[in-house]
Amino acid sequence: MSGAPVLSVRSLSRHYATGGGLVRALDGVSLDVAAGELVGIFGPSGSGKSTFLMLAGLLENPTSGEVWLAGERVSHADADLDSLREIRRKRIGFVFQKANLIPFLSAVENIALGLELADVAPADAHAHGRRLLAALDLVHRADHLPAKLSGGEQQRVAVARALANAPPLILADEPTAALDSVRGRQVMEIFRRIAGTRGAAVLVITHDPRSTDLFDRIVHFEDGRICVGKVDR
Amino acid sequence: MNLALKDTLHAPTRFALTTLGIAFLVMAVIGMTGLYRGIVEDALLIIDRIDADLWVVQGKRAGPFAEGSAVAADMDRRVEGVPGVADVRRFTQFSQQFSFAGAPRRATVTGVDVPRDNGHWLSLAEGRWLGGSRYEAVADASTGLKVDDRIQLARDVYTIVGLTRHMVDSAGDGLLFVGINDAAVIARRRTSEEIHLARAAGTGAGAVSADASSVAQDSKISAVLVRLDPAADTARVIATLQRWGDVRVMTTGEQRDLMLNARLWKLRLQILTFTGMILLITAIVVSLIVYTMTLEKLHVIALLKLMGARESVVVRLIGQQAALIGIAGYALAVVLAWMIFPFFPRRVVMLPPDLAQIALALAIVCTVAAWVGIARASQVEAREVLS
Numbered sequence: 001m002s003g004a005p006v007l008s009v010r011s012l013s014r015h016y017a018t019g020g021g022l023v024r025a026l027d028g029v030s031l032d033v034a035a036g037e038l039v040g041i042f043g044p045s046g047s048g049k050s051t052f053l054m055l056a057g058l059l060e061n062p063t064s065g066e067v068w069l070a071g072e073r074v075s076h077a078d079a080d081l082d083s084l085r086e087i088r089r090k091r092i093g094f095v096f097q098k099a100n101l102i103p104f105l106s107a108v109e110n111i112a113l114g115l116e117l118a119d120v121a122p123a124d125a126h127a128h129g130r131r132l133l134a135a136l137d138l139v140h141r142a143d144h145l146p147a148k149l150s151g152g153e154q155q156r157v158a159v160a161r162a163l164a165n166a167p168p169l170i171l172a173d174e175p176t177a178a179l180d181s182v183r184g185r186q187v188m189e190i191f192r193r194i195a196g197t198r199g200a201a202v203l204v205i206t207h208d209p210r211s212t213d214l215f216d217r218i219v220h221f222e223d224g225r226i227c228v229g230k231v232d233r
Numbered sequence: 234m235n236l237a238l239k240d241t242l243h244a245p246t247r248f249a250l251t252t253l254g255i256a257f258l259v260m261a262v263i264g265m266t267g268l269y270r271g272i273v274e275d276a277l278l279i280i281d282r283i284d285a286d287l288w289v290v291q292g293k294r295a296g297p298f299a300e301g302s303a304v305a306a307d308m309d310r311r312v313e314g315v316p317g318v319a320d321v322r323r324f325t326q327f328s329q330q331f332s333f334a335g336a337p338r339r340a341t342v343t344g345v346d347v348p349r350d351n352g353h354w355l356s357l358a359e360g361r362w363l364g365g366s367r368y369e370a371v372a373d374a375s376t377g378l379k380v381d382d383r384i385q386l387a388r389d390v391y392t393i394v395g396l397t398r399h400m401v402d403s404a405g406d407g408l409l410f411v412g413i414n415d416a417a418v419i420a421r422r423r424t425s426e427e428i429h430l431a432r433a434a435g436t437g438a439g440a441v442s443a444d445a446s447s448v449a450q451d452s453k454i455s456a457v458l459v460r461l462d463p464a465a466d467t468a469r470v471i472a473t474l475q476r477w478g479d480v481r482v483m484t485t486g487e488q489r490d491l492m493l494n495a496r497l498w499k500l501r502l503q504i505l506t507f508t509g510m511i512l513l514i515t516a517i518v519v520s521l522i523v524y525t526m527t528l529e530k531l532h533v534i535a536l537l538k539l540m541g542a543r544e545s546v547v548v549r550l551i552g553q554q555a556a557l558i559g560i561a562g563y564a565l566a567v568v569l570a571w572m573i574f575p576f577f578p579r580r581v582v583m584l585p586p587d588l589a590q591i592a593l594a595l596a597i598v599c600t601v602a603a604w605v606g607i608a609r610a611s612q613v614e615a616r617e618v619l620s
Contacts, residue, residue, distance in 0.1 A: 050619065059539070059616040081614075082544075088615070089541020100618055102236075102533055104243030109234060116234060117542045145243075161540075173619065 005032035005068075006168045006201035007056060012065035014051050014224075025051040027224040028065070033203055035168065038195040038214065041205045043221030049205045050173060052221065056203065057092055057171050058084040070168060089118055093162030093200075097174035099154035101146040107157045108133060108142040114164040125164075132160040136190065152183035159190055163198070170194060172204040181210055188214050236546070237553035240530070248558075251522055255562030256569060258515040262591055263570045265508040267581035269501065274582055276403035276497055279326070279343070280488045284354045285458035287471065288488055292479045297326060297455035298403070299491040304480060306417075309346070309457045315473050317465030322346035323413045325455040327420055328406060333377070333384050340376045340409035341402040342386070344416025344453075352410075360395030367415055371395035373407035387422035391415070403497060405579045417453040512594060519562075519595075520602035523555045527606035531613050539615035551606045559599035563592055 014026040026048045033039050043049050054060040056067060058075050067075035074087055101110045111129035116122055133139045136156045146154055155175060162170055172191065176184030188204070188211035195202045195216070204215070212218060220227040241248050280298070288297075289304065289312055296302020305311075309321045325344035330337055345352070345363070352362035352371070360380040363369050370391040372378040375398075382393045391411065400408045411419070461470060471482045483491075493501070527534075534547050567588065574581040 054616055054619070059614070059619075085538065085541045085543065085615075087541075088539065094539060094618075096619065100532075100536055102536065104240045105234075105236075109239070113234065113236075114540050117537075117540055117546065122234060 006035050006070055007031075007033040007203065008068040008071075009052075009056060010066045010068070012052070012055055012067065013063045014048075014055060014060070015063045024224050026055065026062070029221075029224070029226055030065075031219065031226065033169070033201040035201050036195050036199045037216045038192055038202045038204065040212065040215035040218040041203065041221060042207070042209075042218055043227075047221040048224035049221050051224070053171055053173050053203075053205055057094060058088055089114075090165060091167050091169060093165065093167040093170045095155075095158050095162045095170065095172040095175045097177045099146065099151075099158040101154055101157055101161075103146055106143045106145055107138065107149065107153075107160075110146070110157055111161045111164050114161055118165055128164065129160070132163055133157070136160055152179055152186065155179060155183070155187055156190065159187065159194075163194060163200075166198065166200075168200055170200050170202045172202070172206075174206055175204065176206065176208050176211070184208060185211055235553065236550045237557060240550070241554060241557055248561075251558060252561040252565055255515070255519060255522070255558060256565035258511065258518060259563055259566035259591065259595060260569050260573070261511045262508060262515060262594075263566060263583060263588065264574060264577075264581055265504060265511060266587050266591065267570070267574065267583045268579060269504040269508065270582035270584055270587065271580035272403065272405075272497065272500065272504070273493065275399075275401045275405065275580060276492050277489055278400060279402075279408075280485060280492060282354045283324075283458060284460065285322075285485060286461045286467065287459040287474075288483045288485070289457040289459060289474060289480050290455065290483065292481050294481060295483070295491050295495070297324065298488065299496045302455045304454050304457060306454055308454065308480070311477075312457050312459060312474065315470060317462050317467075317470040319460045319462045319465075320349065321460075322350045322458045323454050323456075324458050325413060325416050325420065325453055326402070327416075328402075328404075329386065329409070329419065331384055331386055333382070338376060338378075338384075339406045340372065341404075341406045342416055342419055343408050343410050344413040345410055346458075347412045355397055355400065357395045358398045360393070362395055363410060363412055364394070367412065368392065369394045369411070370415075371397060371410040373397045373400040373409070375399075375401055375405075375407035376409060378409075386411075386415075387419045389415075389418065399580060401580065403492070413454070420453040515595070516598040516601070519555075519559070519598050520605060522558065523551070523599070523602035523606050524609065526554060527551055527609055531610070532618065534610050534613045535615055535617040538613065539618045544611065547610050548607050551610060552603045555599045555603035555606070559595050563595050 009029060009031050012026055012029045016023045016025060029052060041049050041052065055062050058067065061075060061077055061079050061081060064077055066073055069087065069091055074084060105113060108126055108129040111132055112125035115125035115128060130139055130142055133142050136159065138153060138156055141149055141153055149157065176187050179187060191202050191204060192214045194200050289308065290296040291302040291304055294300045294302050309323050312318060313321045323346040327342055328339065329342045330339055347363045348365050358374065363371055368389055368391050370393055372393050374396050378384065378393050380393055380396055383390050402408060461467060474480055474482045537546055570583060
């Protein structure tokens, strides 16, 4: 690991009370991700990977523990989720299994939207969106609606959208699950490039073992915990 | 970028159909309101325009519109002599069915006292006002007659010399103006058999029946219209005329009140009730449309929240779309109303204040609908993108 941690979680737990008792979806996880680092999170279904992404992405409050971004404590059990929107807007980019593009916006508009939400002038936002698409070899598809793009193209647009605000942290949840091996590899290589050239901390939750060589570090989750002795590299 | 507009333009056919549906509902509200205005305006047409200060009608009756009325044929001369009276005109009005071009037609024959009544109170669309000669008529265009057409009324043939527009009675029948003497002849139309029977009954020793009246029972004069001297004391003139006992005197205001609150009350109430119902249906439909559109966008709204969009972005998305539908629906409704309502059998009067009130009502409906949608959207959480 190199540089100061962009994301730092401390003793993060998320428990749910159900009819069958208490479910410990996440149980005392601590993890640091540094700038420029590409970290893969592996684990079976129900191991707590997605819950971890929810908490790290400030989409849900932990039952206990803390989330720190660049040395600032941003989330804890009593945090006001609504007030964390601005932090999400400025500091976190999300990529999901499905591209989740807005269907009535073109590729470039989907990217520009994130910038306009951050009060960037529309013309500048569009220009930056085109630059990002060019960097991902998609500028020729800039004005196409998502329905006209292939799955791989949609996912690359989603990556571009996540990069639009140049956030220091990118969280990706199964970003290659819906892609074939070639396109999945392309997307993972993009993440590798983002971490290397932009200095972003990239955390990828995945089941896909085909791109493990690209990660700086791999963390295994099981039963809501990081498996001791399974932190690779 | 305007997300509401982008979303709308993404599915233009759907937007057009939604707008059309709302436009028809709003058009129905405009139509009902306009129908109400039209009926009231038609009913008050003669009362408001004929330029009379007082209406002298049959005693203890509320004629000539709310009740039947018959005054003596020479009542105008009696009234004329009362101090303060500037001029008088005889008046009568009754429905008449006649045949023209092989088809039955209806008109409301309105007897006016030519040449004393020079027709200054109405505007002719074509032709001229009644001259002094007999068997002339001025018809409203809604009767389907034209200048120089000839029609038979009772036993005589009348020539149409002028045309009016939008002059109908409270039932929507076009007015047909004839001289008062011609009107009396038309109203007295009887079959030969009737005349024979009447003559036979008249030979009965000239006995005076118990219900004999100072008013000739075959008089066809409904009322005498009075204009007062500018300096006349209205109350004093009324009191003088009422002292005669065989007449009742009503002001134009009282005639209006009788027409609106006696004769047309139930009709007005019914139209207003229907207008309210349609407005309520419009409110429900618009609310459902806006709410459904919000439900369809919950995923997008969750995504916007995930991207850190402020609540105002979501509020604008829903609010602007509701406004877009409301404005487009209203504009289309007004255009359709202007195009379609002139072909309706009854006059639909679209007054700017009514249109403004309907626009305001629709704006309130859209605002409430948007508020319901926004309330639902505010419950959406960013993490729902993952579900």
